[in-house]
Amino acid sequence: MPLQSSILYDNTMADQRQRHPSACHNISNPTNFVTRLTHLPDSVNFPCWFQVILKEEFFVTLSPPVDFQRIRGVLFDMDGVVYVGSNLLPGVQEMFDYLESTGRKWLCVTNNASRTPAQFVEKLTSMGVRARPEQILGSAEATAGWLAEQIEEQGWPRGKVIIVGQDGLRAALKQHHFELTTTPAEATYAIAGINFELTYEELAGVALAIRHGARFIGTNSDPSYPSERGLLPGAGSILALLATATGVEPTVIGKPNAGMYDQAIRRIGLQPHEVMMVGDRYDTDISGALSFGLSTTGVLTGVSTRHDFESAVQPPHIIATDLPELRQLFEQHDSR
Numbered sequence: 001m002p003l004q005s006s007i008l009y010d011n012t013m014a015d016q017r018q019r020h021p022s023a024c025h026n027i028s029n030p031t032n033f034v035t036r037l038t039h040l041p042d043s044v045n046f047p048c049w050f051q052v053i054l055k056e057e058f059f060v061t062l063s064p065p066v067d068f069q070r071i072r073g074v075l076f077d078m079d080g081v082v083y084v085g086s087n088l089l090p091g092v093q094e095m096f097d098y099l100e101s102t103g104r105k106w107l108c109v110t111n112n113a114s115r116t117p118a119q120f121v122e123k124l125t126s127m128g129v130r131a132r133p134e135q136i137l138g139s140a141e142a143t144a145g146w147l148a149e150q151i152e153e154q155g156w157p158r159g160k161v162i163i164v165g166q167d168g169l170r171a172a173l174k175q176h177h178f179e180l181t182t183t184p185a186e187a188t189y190a191i192a193g194i195n196f197e198l199t200y201e202e203l204a205g206v207a208l209a210i211r212h213g214a215r216f217i218g219t220n221s222d223p224s225y226p227s228e229r230g231l232l233p234g235a236g237s238i239l240a241l242l243a244t245a246t247g248v249e250p251t252v253i254g255k256p257n258a259g260m261y262d263q264a265i266r267r268i269g270l271q272p273h274e275v276m277m278v279g280d281r282y283d284t285d286i287s288g289a290l291s292f293g294l295s296t297t298g299v300l301t302g303v304s305t306r307h308d309f310e311s312a313v314q315p316p317h318i319i320a321t322d323l324p325e326l327r328q329l330f331e332q333h334d335s336r
């Protein structure tokens with residue numbers, strides 16, 4: 001973190017007290033505070049509390065350190081946090097075991113809508129990681145759950161659904177008792193997500209349904225999808241194609257949209273301030289979680305770099321190289 005000894009502290013404090021009196025309320029000794037900041041390990045970052053002026057030109061946004069003991073549940077993105085493609089990343093089982101040993105809950109939250117929770121569990125099991133289907137929330141499930149809620153609570157019609165998607169989306173919709181159709185004129189809802197076996201006919205069907213008045217919903221808007229071959233077109237690219245074809249913008253549920261975090265924290269039965277989101281991608285994992293009031297950790301095992309995280313307007317609370325480093329931070333704070 002670019003903190004330097006030349007922080008102009010007095011002016012900053014006076015200025016910030018005026019602008020954010022409550023945020024600065026508990027800093028009684030600015031000198032000690034600076035000393036603490038400058039002695040932090042490189043991996044720890046303190047965004048979004050108040051701004052510190054560096055050399056009169058640079059602004060660094062800071063936030064209070066995460067209160068680890070208050071964290072009762074952790075949400076993990078999967079691609080780039082738990083694994084990359086078919087390669088397991090280090091320290092996953094140890095992290096899950098540690099959280100469970102301290103009575104914390106955990107949930108994998110992925111925008112990938114192609115697999116069912118059982119298929120994700122199978123993938124994790126093949127990598128030697130233990131998980132139960134209810135510990136995985138994909139955007140397919142979140143989207144189906146969200147749509148069912150709109151029908152039950154907002155009085156939306158319970159109509160048929162036409163999709164661009166795979167097993168994950170199909171199974172999630174069936175679980176919520178939706179009837180699928182391939183006839184555009186029959187569809188009340190048109191839901192699009194990733195399909196690795198996408199055909200023109202599927203796109204045409206969903207586009208016609210939207211033109212016919214079906215409500216256009218997207219599982220997630222990730223423009224790309226990380227693979228061993230590199231970044232491939234993601235669900236967001238499919239949504240962009242359909243939006244271009246129809247002139248209609250979709251309602252999107254997956255991260256960084258609130259729908260996904262809302263479903264996730266309800267699944268583990270906690271409040272936002274008790275939950276930490278761990279992700280590799282600033283624009284999906286971290287930005288949405290910050291807006292939802294969660295603590296956040298950016299890990300460097302996937303898409304975003306340390307620079308990406310640090311240079312964000314509202315950086316994550318913590319930047320950790322990988323899960324073993326994050327587990328160490330939990331252990332250190334828990335033993336205090």
Ligand SMILES: [Mg+2]
Pocket residue numbers: 077078079080081279280281302
């Ligand atoms: Mg990811």
